[in-house]
Amino acid sequence: MQEIKFIKTEGTPNGSSSCCGTSGQESAASCCSTTSQVQSFVIGSVTTAAGPVPKIVTTWTSSDTWGMVRSRSGGYRMRYTVEPGLYAVGEPTPDSDVFVTANYKLTFDILRRSLAGMNAWVLALDTKSINVWCAAGKGTFGTEELATRISAARLSEVVAHRKLILPQLGAVGVNAAEIRKRTGFRVAFGPVEARDIPAYVRGNYKKTPEMRTIRFSLLDRMILTPMELNPALQKYPWFALAVLLLFGFQPSGILFRDAFFGGLPFLALGLVAVFAGAFLTPVLLPFVPFRSFALKGLVMGVAALAALEAAAPSFFPAGLMRLAAYLLFPALTSYLALQFTGATTYTGMSGVKKELKLAVPAYFAASGLSVLLVIAHKFQTWRMQ
Amino acid sequence: MKYLANTVSLAYDENRCEGCGRCVEVCPHGVFEMEARRAKVTDRDKCMECGACALNCEFKAITVNAGVGCAAALINSMIIGGEPTCGCGDSGPACC
Numbered sequence: 001m002q003e004i005k006f007i008k009t010e011g012t013p014n015g016s017s018s019c020c021g022t023s024g025q026e027s028a029a030s031c032c033s034t035t036s037q038v039q040s041f042v043i044g045s046v047t048t049a050a051g052p053v054p055k056i057v058t059t060w061t062s063s064d065t066w067g068m069v070r071s072r073s074g075g076y077r078m079r080y081t082v083e084p085g086l087y088a089v090g091e092p093t094p095d096s097d098v099f100v101t102a103n104y105k106l107t108f109d110i111l112r113r114s115l116a117g118m119n120a121w122v123l124a125l126d127t128k129s130i131n132v133w134c135a136a137g138k139g140t141f142g143t144e145e146l147a148t149r150i151s152a153a154r155l156s157e158v159v160a161h162r163k164l165i166l167p168q169l170g171a172v173g174v175n176a177a178e179i180r181k182r183t184g185f186r187v188a189f190g191p192v193e194a195r196d197i198p199a200y201v202r203g204n205y206k207k208t209p210e211m212r213t214i215r216f217s218l219l220d221r222m223i224l225t226p227m228e229l230n231p232a233l234q235k236y237p238w239f240a241l242a243v244l245l246l247f248g249f250q251p252s253g254i255l256f257r258d259a260f261f262g263g264l265p266f267l268a269l270g271l272v273a274v275f276a277g278a279f280l281t282p283v284l285l286p287f288v289p290f291r292s293f294a295l296k297g298l299v300m301g302v303a304a305l306a307a308l309e310a311a312a313p314s315f316f317p318a319g320l321m322r323l324a325a326y327l328l329f330p331a332l333t334s335y336l337a338l339q340f341t342g343a344t345t346y347t348g349m350s351g352v353k354k355e356l357k358l359a360v361p362a363y364f365a366a367s368g369l370s371v372l373l374v375i376a377h378k379f380q381t382w383r384m385q
Numbered sequence: 386m387k388y389l390a391n392t393v394s395l396a397y398d399e400n401r402c403e404g405c406g407r408c409v410e411v412c413p414h415g416v417f418e419m420e421a422r423r424a425k426v427t428d429r430d431k432c433m434e435c436g437a438c439a440l441n442c443e444f445k446a447i448t449v450n451a452g453v454g455c456a457a458a459l460i461n462s463m464i465i466g467g468e469p470t471c472g473c474g475d476s477g478p479a480c481c
Contacts, residue, residue, distance in 0.1 A: 136437075137435070137436075137451075137453060168410070168411060168413065169413060169435075169437075171410075171411035171437035171438075171440070171441055172435045172436055172437045172440070172451075173440075174440075174441075175440050175441060176407065176441055177441070177443045189410050189411055192413055207410070209415060212409075212410065212412070212413065212415070213413060213414065213415055214413035214414065216386060285386065286386050291387060291388055291389050291390070292389060293456075338456045339455070339456050339457055341455060341456050342453070342455025342456060342457060342458070343455075344386075345413070345433070346386050346387070346388055346414065346431075346433050347388045347433060348388060348392075348393060348394075348432060348433040348434030348435075349434050349450065349451070349452040349453060349459070349469075350392045350393055350394050350434060350450060351388045351389040351392045351393070352455070352456055352459055353459060354389060354392050355389070355456075356456060356459055356460060356463065360460060360463065
């Protein structure tokens with residue numbers, strides 16, 4: 001709680017939308033605080049001119065690995081935090097480097113693992129459990145928070161030098177010149193990836209072009225797919241319900257048999273469409289034609305349907321229903337593929353806006369038309385009865 | 386991997402450049418490089434509009450319309466209105 005005092009002397013952090021620290025001392029403690037957590041990576045403390053600083057290990061335990069898996073796949077990521085503030089790695093002196101990071105525990109863990117064998121300081125900003133890049137985009141890994149955290153940690157008493165090493169992607173939120181003006185600390189933007197830090201330090205703090213370039217490898221893309229699939233599958237029961245109602249509806253009421261057997265191909269195609277859009281498109285991204293994500297998704301959606309039709313022609317819907325399927329499901333795949341723009345390392349807002357202007361009306365048209373076709377099909381079959 | 390051609394909002398005024406090299410240091414896609422003590426744009430289409438260069442250019446030589454590139458946020462702001470934000474609570478009652 002000693003930190004709060006220093007926050008106050010700096011003036012209240014900007015009253016942005018975040019709930020923490022906006023209304024002064026009390027609220028900061030209540031909602032985002034993780035003070036009750038036992039931080040298993042802390043193994044004692046080192047003494048500094050500004051008091052004891054917790055000392056951390058650079059190794060991972062199985063619970064760190066399990067935490068990574070859980071936070072990669074769902075909402076657990078929002079609660080996966082470390083306490084913001086200063087930490088010590090090895091036996092740092094007042095001359096040791098200071099590495100700034102986020103308080104998302106996965107980010108913090110990757111950094112401390114990369115610092116194995118080094119003596120250094122780690123300053124964790126309060127990014128509300130968000131990684132550096134996203135937090136920087138949001139402004140929580142930002143100039144204000146960094147300046148506040150520097151004085152809260154009394155960094156100028158802990159170290160003799162005036163240099164901070166920030167992750168390069170933090171530059172989206174941190175204005176280096178402003179930090180210099182306000183705190184006297186010079187900001188160096190280090191490598192994009194924490195794993196390059198040892199080479200960066202050995203190389204006299206010079207970045208190679210590789211160190212400053214973000215990539216988007218097959219593995220990077222695979223790791224992101226659980227968070228594409230999970231939200232989509234969470235909405236799947238609503239789709240299933242709509243399909244079953246639509247197919248089960250008969251002049252004599254809702255018939256379970258019709259609902260199930262009539263709806264089954266559509267239910268299966270729904271899963272195929274989700275899989276094609278939220279898994280196959282991200283994984284195969286550079287190999288799918290077109291730069292537009294909406295078109296990439298469309299290609300994958302049509303391809304997935306065509307493959308399924310070729311494999312199981314008797315199962316595939318026929319007539320008007322076939323047309324409805326080819327309208328609805330590629331649109332769904334395209335929509336899900338377009339969602340992935342939020343997770344890539346190279347798509348920008350102007351491009352996504354441009355895509356949406358065409359894609360959103362097309363999605364509405366395709367889904368509306370396919371529902372009309374299903375209804376037309378139902379009338380057709382009723383008349384034949 | 387490159388996104389759509391000729392859509393990026395990045396604008397760079399070479400006359401304002403003092404050659405500090407910050408933009409080269411912060412750009413994750415190598416859009417800038419130094420040439421004769423001045424920054425030069427290599428390939429605009431590589432820009433993802435993150436805004437790091439514009440924020441860190443002390444001489445205001447760079448402007449870019451930075452913002453979240455996530456479709457869900459943009460669709461929401463198209464339909465509901467307001468500023469697009471990728472809610473940090475993708476799921477669950479996150480506090481922020």
